[in-house]
Amino acid sequence: MARIIVTCGRLCSGKTTYATALSKSLPAVHFSVDDLTLLLLGPYPGDILDEYVEKLEGYFFEKSIELAERGISSVIDIGLWTRAEREAVRKFYRDRGAACELHYISVSEPEWRRRIEKRNRDIEAGLTEAYTVDENLLKKFESFFEAPSPDEVDVTVSEQGLKA
Numbered sequence: 138m139a140r141i142i143v144t145c146g147r148l149c150s151g152k153t154t155y156a157t158a159l160s161k162s163l164p165a166v167h168f169s170v171d172d173l174t175l176l177l178l179g180p181y182p183g184d185i186l187d188e189y190v191e192k193l194e195g196y197f198f199e200k201s202i203e204l205a206e207r208g209i210s211s212v213i214d215i216g217l218w219t220r221a222e223r224e225a226v227r228k229f230y231r232d233r234g235a236a237c238e239l240h241y242i243s244v245s246e247p248e249w250r251r252r253i254e255k256r257n258r259d260i261e262a263g264l265t266e267a268y269t270v271d272e273n274l275l276k277k278f279e280s281f282f283e284a285p286s287p288d289e290v291d292v293t294v295s296e297q298g299l300k301a
Contacts, residue, residue, distance in 0.1 A: 139205040140165070141235060143226055145217040145285055146242035148278050149252045149270060155242050155294055156214035165210035168197040175266055182268075190215075198226070202235050218282045223289050241290040248296045 142159065144152040153169060160167035170193050174186060182189070194215055201211035217223045223239060230237040244252065253275070259265040268274070287293070 139208050140210040141201045141205055141213070141230065141237040142211065143213045143217065143237050143239055144215060144242060145223060145239050145290060147218075147244065147249055147282060148216065148274070149256050150242045150244045150249060151252070151294075151296070152216070152242050153214055155240070156212045159240075160212040163210050163212070165212045166201075166204060167212050167214060168200070169214040170194060170197070171214070171267065175268070180260075180266070180268060198229055201237075202230070202233055205235060217285075218278070220283050220285070220289065223285060238291040239285070239289065240292040240294060241285050242294050243284075244296040 140163065142156075142165070144156050146152045153171065156167055156169065159165070170190055173193050174182060174189050178186065178189060194213075197211075197213045197215070201213060204211050217226060217239065226237065226239070253270045256265070256267060257269055260267055260269050
């Protein structure tokens with residue numbers, strides 16, 4: 138049976154590392170909002186990023202249902218940073234008669250900070266293509282991130298179970 142899995146977790150928590158590995162092991166189609174926004178908008182998208190992210194997520198959700206109807210699993214690599222977003226995703230799938238699994242990637246505060254610093258160093262060194270997490274983005278993120286409660290998620294992956 139095809140599965141629809143949506144990731145949830147902080148910026149730089151290891152969602153993409155997890156989603157990539159999971160999509161290979163299932164197998165499943167891996168939808169990454171960061172990959173497409175970087176491709177379409179480049180590393181400095183400015184104020185238009187949020188609009189593109191919303192449109193891409195909607196597209197991923199629709200495509201995942203289409204694929205599931207054909208027996209193909211999907212892993213959707215996004216953040217779902219608020220309870221309201223997570224509830225909306227569940228409702229989207231429920232209203233269409235589909236089930237989705239929410240997989241939460243959980244990291245401690247010190248590990249999270251380490252990963253942000255590593256990511257920024259790797260970007261600066263040209264080792265990876267991603268968005269730099271500067272102080273403004275960090276403050277924006279911290280102002281609205283709501284860690285999910287256990288009843289919101291189907292699978293929790295801790296930093297010990299994930300190398301990033």
